[in-house]
Amino acid sequence: MSDSPQSVFKLSLLPLWVGLALTMALPFLSLIRTGPQSAFFLEAMSLLGVLVWFTATAAAGKLKSAPPAATWWLLLLAVFWAAQARLMKLDYVGLSDMVAWTFVVLAFGVWTCRAWVRDAGQERAAAVLAWVLVAACCLQAAVGWLQYTGHAAHFKPWLMYRAGIVEGQLGQRNHFGHYLMWGALAAAYLWTARRMAWWGALAVWCWLGGAMALTGSRSVLAYFIALAVLALLWRLWAGAAAKRAVRIVALALAVLAVLQFALEPLLQLFGSGSVESAAERLGNHSFGQSGRDYESRKAWQIFQTAPWFGHGWGSYALQGFLADPAVYAKGFRQYDQNVLFTHSHNGVLNLLAEMGAVGTGLVFGGLAWCVRTAFVRKNAASLFLLAAMSVSLVHSLLEYPLWYVYFLTAFTVFVGMMPAPQRETRALAAGWFWAAVAAAIIVIFGIVRLGVAYNDLRHAASGSRDAVAKSEKIVKLLYLARTEPMWRYYAHMNLLNHVDTAADHLPAWAQEARLSAHYRPYANAHKWALLAYRAGEREAAADWLRQMYRYYPTKYPVYGAALMTPPHYAGLRAQFSAECRAYYAAVRQTPVCAEAMPPKPQGKP
Structure with missing residues (x-):
């Protein structure tokens, strides 16, 4: 279990x-x-990759020690997420359960990592991790270059391609830059550990750094600052022994930073197109008065209304929608006016709003406890892992990468690769070994079964003009809503699309389906108010529509058509006209507000 360099190709x-x-x-x-x-x-x-890896590790005889502290931490989070949903009687408990089971699987993952750290040594295990990241990130960068040149269009649907943007296979430029930053740090570690030549690391940095410059991700600049600070602190903490590792990380940051500014002149020199760098994008946008600024303010206000346990997992969409309109400069939302913010775009504030101080404390307190060993064994592998985690944590202050399970899985791999405490050497009893393997296999079957149910949901959610096929899809969605708790929200969401609020007679399941609009009030959530009005909840309907008008002010024509055309919503028309006129007066535009429909002439009997 020595950390001295040994071949990783065994x-x-x-x-x-x-x-x-x-x-x-x-x-x-x-x-x-x-x-x-x-x-x-x-x-x-x-x-599934985590669980297959766990079972393969067990089959190879490497799972010999009891679960590490990180396993118990993730299991505790799973219990908290599941219990909170039930104690708060959240509308869609199944969505919280999905998160809880995710943490259970990740608990298996960190256990697997610790098994390999103990068997092969942290340095070798981290070296394999670094080689995998370098190879995958170089392939990801190749996709980015194909997107930039337009050649990715010839490989659809195998490669993602949207003209004018470089985003790899990840679908977002910031996610692309995040992932490639991991690859650059991995190359720095391999050079530090003398497992890659200097020229190999330099080539990787140039290849990845060029792709990162192509995408223009502003988050990359924040990574540079955070990693520079981490390297300086590590040098002070670890002393002269960290000199080589810190110098190589600093060189990597320098190369990547130069490419952020030098790539465009180089491309123009060879007659290629222009690139909007991260620095240029940063200069053209400010945080103040932006959507992220407002959503962060709202998240803090929401946290203050339920500081201990929050409003429940996934509650930000509703709570941000219901926030006091006074938070907006003119009393209505002036940014991304067709978009529902389901997240505040700040991971810490979002956790505080949804899980409260207790849940947030469990997340970050447990994380700090699990990585504490890196500050005891201050080696290059620990610096690499801390640096990779720092990228994710910095990105989480601007967006929510760790809400994507594949990023969260990778993050917990970094946690699991931390040095093992010397006293954590208890052997795993045979009974617990077989119980853990059986549990992992059961969860594998559970995920596969959930995937089958999702495929049914996917087909039922697809559109159809045929009346018989449409009825069959509605029946299937109702069945899934009642038998698959984890897919209940998505079944309701698609059922709501089938509700015609102008109809004289509404289906019996319409009131059940409107719950989805309350959970996540997308721009079609005016249907919640109309269905509430038809159910006799007139004051609640008016209050909800008032929030709709402030959150989606550009949707007045849509809401006017829904209110003014059918005869069922006469009591809501005066409010609509007044709110609509006030909005257009505030923006100094010609109002396009439908007035109350005149009464129909009485016909002769």
């Missing part, structure tokens, strides 16, 4: 290579996105 390490490829590479290179929960198959692939 048959005995094959399960480690395969497991890391399944968790750190394959989900990031895959293009499998299908509605209504587009990332499900990718996230399920990531979790």
Whole structure:
């Protein structure tokens, strides 16, 4: 179990290579996105990769020690998420359960990592991780270059391609930059550990740094600052022994930073197109008065209304929608006016709003406890892992990468690769070994069964003009809503699309389906108010529509058509006209507000 350099290309390490490829590479290179929960198959692939890796590790005889502290931490989070949903009687407990089971799987993952750290040594295990990341990130960068040149269009649907943007297979430029930053840090570690020549690391940095510059991700600049601070602190903390590692990380940051500014002149020199760098994008946008600024303010206000336990997992969409309109400069939302913010775009504030101080304390307190050993064994592997985690944590202050399971899985791999405490050497009893393997196999079957149910949901959610097929899809959605708790929200969401609020007679299931609009008030959530009005909840309907008008002010024509045309909503028309006129007066535009419909002439009997 020595940390001295040894070959990582050995048959005995094959399960480690395969497991890391399944968790750190394959989900990031895959293009499998299908509605209504587009990332499900990718996230399920990531979790299945963890469980397959765990069982392969057990079969190889490497699972010899009791679970590490990180396993118990993740299991505690799973219990908290599941218990909170039930104690608060959240509308969609199944969505919280999905998160809880994710943490259970990740608990298996960190246990697997610790088994390999103990068997092969942290340095060798981290070296395999680094090689997998370098290979996967170089492939990801190749996709980025194909997107930039337009050649990716010839490989659809195998490669993601949207003209004018470089985003790899990840679908977001910031996610692309995040992942490639891991690859650059991995190359720095391999050079530090003398497992890669200097010229190899330099070539990797140039290849990845060029792709990062192509995408223009502003988050990359924040990574540079955070990693520079980490390197300086590490040098002070670890002393002269860290000199080589810190210098190589500093060189990597310098190369990547230069490419952020030098790539465009180089491309123009060879007659290629222009690139908007991260620095240029940063200069053209400010945080103040932006959507992220307002949503962060709202998240803090929401946290203050339920400081201990929050409002429940996934509650930000509703709570942000219901926030006091006074938070907006003119009393209505002036940014992304067609978009529902389901997240505040700040991971810490979002956790505080949804899980309260207790849940947030469990997350970060447990994380700090699990990585504490890195500050005891202050080696290059620990610096690499802390640096990779820092990228994710910095990105989490600007967006929510760890809400994507494949990023969260990778993050917990970094946690699991931390040095093992010397006293954590209890042998695993045979009974617990077989119980853990059986549990992992059961969860594998559970994920596969959930995938089958999702496929049914996907087909039922697809559109159809045929009346018989449409009825069959509605029946299937109702069945899934009542038998699949984890897919209940998505079944309701699609059922709501089938509700015609102008009809004289509403289906019996319409009131059940409107719950989805309350959970996540997308721009079609005016249907919640109309259905509430038809159910006799007139004051609640008026209050809800008032929030709709402030959150989606550009949707007045849509809401006017829904209110003014049918005869069922006469009591809501005066409010609509007054709110609409006030909005257009505030923006100094010609009002396009429908007035109350005149009474129909009475016909002769």
